[in-house]
Amino acid sequence: MSRDTTSTDRPAGPSRAAPVPAGFDEFFATAWPFAYRLAVLVTHDRAVGEDVAQEVMTRLYAGWATIERPEAYLRTATVNTAVNWQRRQATSRHKAPLVSRPEAVDPPDPAAADLADALAGLPERQRAVLVLRYWADLSEAEIADTLGCRPGTVKSLASRALRRLSKELPR
């Protein structure tokens, strides 16, 4: 992916005074849906997830020429911003609305709905680890890199999350 030149393949509209940096749109095409869904899954709030993803993408757009590992930056910044938002929400004691439960698109599945609710109730870092592991299919090392912690910490967070889910879900 070349990032040395300037692309002009996107038309310059009224709100776009300068051309998009080369290579950004190619990256953006897959990165935006990923970041948006990741942010919504971690925050459990579509509107906030959208804000989180937009903030991160805007930062990436601004620093495109200098960010060496945009995929890693995207993951880390999205999860950090989402987790920080949740910590703020915890401070202000605001309860975020749940993201749609699976039965919204499928036939009712009480077990899946219970699991979705249990996932929503996990501490933010534990949920982020599960989302990165089971939705984004990242390895423990990649998750550690994303969260800025040791692989052992990832293992511990995942283990605690699974233990809590097992305990909370009806047998």
Place this chain on the structure above:
Amino acid sequence: MTVELEDRIREVLGRQAETIEVPDWHPAQGPVSARVAAAAVETHAASANGGPGRQLRALPAPGRAPLWLASAAAAALVIGGAVAVQQGVVGRSEPVVPGDGNDLPEPVRAISFGTPQVQLDAEAVTVNVNGRAFRPIGDDVEVHSDPGNAGYTTLELIWFEDGVEMRINLYFAADATHWWITEMRTYDGRTPGEWITQEGVGYRTPRGQAYEGDLGFGPLQMTGVHLTVNPGP
């Protein structure tokens, strides 16, 4: 049991993700809303009222440019535009080349962050934490001040380095004749970051004049500083 649970989690998350329709958007268009910034404002208000941990995070005040706008402004600067937002002003950390088409004034020092309340110019700003040095360099440093009142204001910097969120907060007090720093804070370089705080700092300076010299504490060091503070009426 664990494998079965893992499979179910994978399935539930996958199905949830499928239901999330991705809006058509591009960073050049500017964001649609700013709830993240609003949430930050709520936290700030809670903290100011003596909330848990008195977590005075770097926050835009109500009615001020939200985080995305500061970021968008940074993008505009990167692509050559000169941008000023209502209260949050994007930091600049490199000298402007006269005559290069950039209309921003040439900064006094290599580091130059400004808001309507506070102007910080410095030769270097470094946060030595977690075994490395963080520096607020680049056009995507977000800069805000709490407009406060005649006796109180802040300077708040937010930036990301290799995915690590870093912050510096300076808290100022003033009376009829002087202003001074009451507290300095910086993140510890970890994810999520925790504050390292120094209270009762000092640097008492006559109102209307700039502090000149070095300032900082422990991990936060600023050299060649020219700092002016103009609290509100």
